[in-house]
Amino acid sequence: MWIGLAIQAWQTGAVNPNPNSRRAFLLGAAAVAMAPKGLSAQEPLRQLTVVVGFPPGGATDILARLIADGMRGTYAQSVVVDNRAGAAGRVGVELVKNAKNDGGTVLFTPAFPMLISPHVYPKLGYDTLRDFVPVGIGARSMLCLAVGPAVPAAVKTIADFIEWARANPAKASFGAPSGSSQHFAGQTFARAAKIKLDQIPYKGGAPAMTDLTGGHLPANVSPAAEALPHHRAGTIRILAVTGAQRSRFLPEIATMAELGYPDVLFQDWLGLFAPAGTPADIVARMNAAAAAAVKSESGLAGLGKLGMELDLAAPVAFAQMVKADWERYRAVVQASGFKPED
16 A cells, blocks of 8 residues: 555656655555554554463452453454463463564463562573563452362361361361462461461462362362352352452451451462563553453453452563562571472
8 A cells, every 4th residue: 555655756857856756655665565564542452362371260360361352452452362281371461572672462371470480480481580581460369268079077277277287187278379479378377377288280260269169178268269159159168368458359358367367368360471672662562451451341341250350561561670689588588488389
């Protein structure tokens, strides 16, 4: 189209008919025609791939799809979610690290692969602070300690669970992705309560919840989003939450701090990261599109169903937050002696 317009302009005398000028004009028009599409402020990209390092059906995946739906047609013509489960989210992180930094690939992840994993896996294949550009936050979610039908119905409180765990050390275990906030929270609680509580590793929250509700797993530490619908249905029992305050979605459930375990405090973000070197203007566009998605009527309704709180930040503010949280978790992990099981 650009070349056609150039020829038309030249033919009508809109440009200098000098052969050299004409040739330069047409070459310039051709260069515009061959320029990468979708990088202007006006045109959406052709396709955006949102990489999720966990299986479909978990809280991270559900929120990623909600954001992807909202970015379709604004940031990109087509938006697909690519689940790359494995190594507690680290497979997806490394995939995005090695992706092109043209705005066509972004990672959506909970905080722990970016904040905790770097401090417990010495041979990690990525550097959170150097290999990525923080794009923005979608929401925050606290964790829940819940038990399922494998634990007697009489166990209804944290005190009951501690007593049961002490009486059944061979059965006392909980599910969580290895090296995750869930894993860390479960081990921190076990140490504080002075009980033996083995961690059973899972690739994501959905398979762990399936085993919990099916009676194959005694307990689980999971985001509130994953536990809430099953708790309401009566198939599991949430015993405590890890937020600084009670969840407005679970006002009847006490926090770990209220129950005497102030160190079991986890209420992390879920956010977007682009490969290092992604241009700032593209990052800003991506942030704006994602924020609009979660602030929309359907986005807020989706967050409510997930039991998550809306939390937004501009790229610069999010980058500062990531650095501060990275340092905070380094100190916490070193002080605790936490070690992954895998």
